[in-house]
Amino acid sequence: IQLTQSPSSLSASVGDRITITCRASQSISIFLNWYQQIPGKAPKLLIYAASSLQSGVPSRFSGSGAGTDFTLTISGLQPEDFATYYCQQSYSALWTFGQGTKVEVK
């Protein structure tokens, strides 16, 4: 199962609302997670099962979608949100990740 993220990078300012999309090559129901990774650190789970907010993650992060099309939205970008974001499917035991979206300061 291939996951295609877009865009591969984006420039934004603090306070902006941004959306990242992830498209699966086949239906994966809601078996889709979103991660944030800061350079030098392990990935951090933000959203699981497409739209469920992981405990401790700020509510400005939200996820939606099912089947093949998914989105991650950050409403009100904060300085600590500049990072790389990955989608990941667990529909198949052979996990796959999107190629990542780097969110940079405009």
Next chain:
Amino acid sequence: EVQLVESGGGLVQPGRSLRLSCAASGFKFEDYGMHWVRQAPGKGLEWVSGINWNSDTVDYADSVKGRFTISRDNANNSLHLQMNSLRSEDTAFYYCTKETGDTWGQGTLVTVSS
């Protein structure tokens, strides 16, 4: 505290072997499938291998199939990755993670170079 700690990384010559370990604590290890995920320097995340709770089912990425072996020891709360016939393209940080994705280790760096 739920924690995963990887060890065993280092510099190894092409064609040689290395065994990674992941020590789990703070949760009932035997209840969860576990995975290895790697990240080459400056690149994205790549799933490597997964194992179910009782080792009945193991899976591998095509890039490592036949060279890497995943295993676990539920009695000692540990996960392992035996890596044989290493190639330069195996150079990466290797992370272990729970099947839920909510817990990751800090990663261990494997460098394959002559």
